[in-house]
Amino acid sequence: MRVLVVTAVPAEADSVVAGLSADGPSPAHSLPGGLTLRRCAGAEVTVDVLAGGVGPAAAAAATATALTASATATGPAYDLVVSAGIGGGFAGTAPLGSLVVADAIVAADLGAQTPDGHLAVEQLGFGRSTHVPAPLSERIAKALDAVHGPVLTVSTVTGTASRAAELTARHPRAAAEAMEGFGVAEAATAHGVPVVEIRAVSNAVGPRDRAAWRIGEALDALRNAFRLLSPVLEEEAR
Template sequence: MTGLLVVTAVPAEAEAIQAGLTDPTVAVVPVGVGPAVAGAAAARLLALAEGAGRPYRGVVSAGVAGGFRGRVPVGGTVLGTRAVAADLGAESPDGFIPLDDLGMPAELLGGGTSIAVDPTLLATLRAALPDATVGPVLTVNTVTGTAASTEALSRRHPDAVAEAMEGYGVAVAAAHAGVPFAELRTVSNPIGPRDRDAWRMREALVALTAAASALR
């Protein structure tokens, strides 16, 4: 059995994590942006490891994220409690309807649109990162970029702390493989009207390097 598999969206995130690692058994792989490619790549990596007789002990979706104002600061670290597919569902005159509420048979929903992280893995990360903000992390296909969409998203998910684009896909892959899952993010910008000049990517990557020592 091998150690943790950590998947990121882009190489810069992987490099930031590798710079802070203290455990040589942790594998860090950039797999691409979005839940579909992240889920497919994570599933392949988990299957290859299992087929080789060296399954991973767990998989972590890691990288930078947007944080909800008042819930987590820019540069802060987030540990997810659940990976939520925040825009998987249907629009209606009465508002957004999550896929879970559309009346589909349970067998078609997989793990549902909200997948809990592994409690043991989360507890280990929380012990190593006591100052991290803990709460659900939303997975979106379209990054939130207006005040109206931010308000709607915040209203639907009042306990969510951040949004990113890969966690739910990786969580589904982990659930199908029977492997513990967790999500670790650092915040580069507040969720809201899109303003690239206000993003603090460098600070978020530095924070990701600092948090990487918890991955063991």
């Protein structure tokens, strides 16, 4: 089984690699556009980890580049794509340090703003704003003792109580907010590869308060998530 994990920044990729491999630095493979894959190879599962950039556009481009570069004449080389990293958690659902596995990957600000509120892109007749992750996501959530709920993809991180309230009103089950999941899912779906999203919560969605962020703890939680994920992937590969 081959898995592609896409993070936004190198610090997240480092945590993923540390969770997957206890053998020190992993081999690096160059991709077009200055991207670098780091490979963690096991007996049953090979995982390539890519820091693809911040935001849905960068994430989609990087994911598509990796999928295209690895494709063979018979189809995609990867069996699963994982969008992973840290993110904001919605109060009462995903506290600081917790893990969230998406049961829906939602482009929360893709659409149009009207006097009557937000219109999703589906309502405009232009496409989709939600991807349903692979069924494996439920097993992953159980293995990670994670919240299994929608993860919202935004282009601008929420920094006010009013914006948090707006998102919660439109997505009452939302568990986390991040900036890359929908872009990764778009690329994976275009290549016919299942996708899941995993987030470690570093801050609460709402008023921007950097003093309250717990990025180090979230990166530790992300590392532990991938340590727990390895047996699930190995079982899936058998």
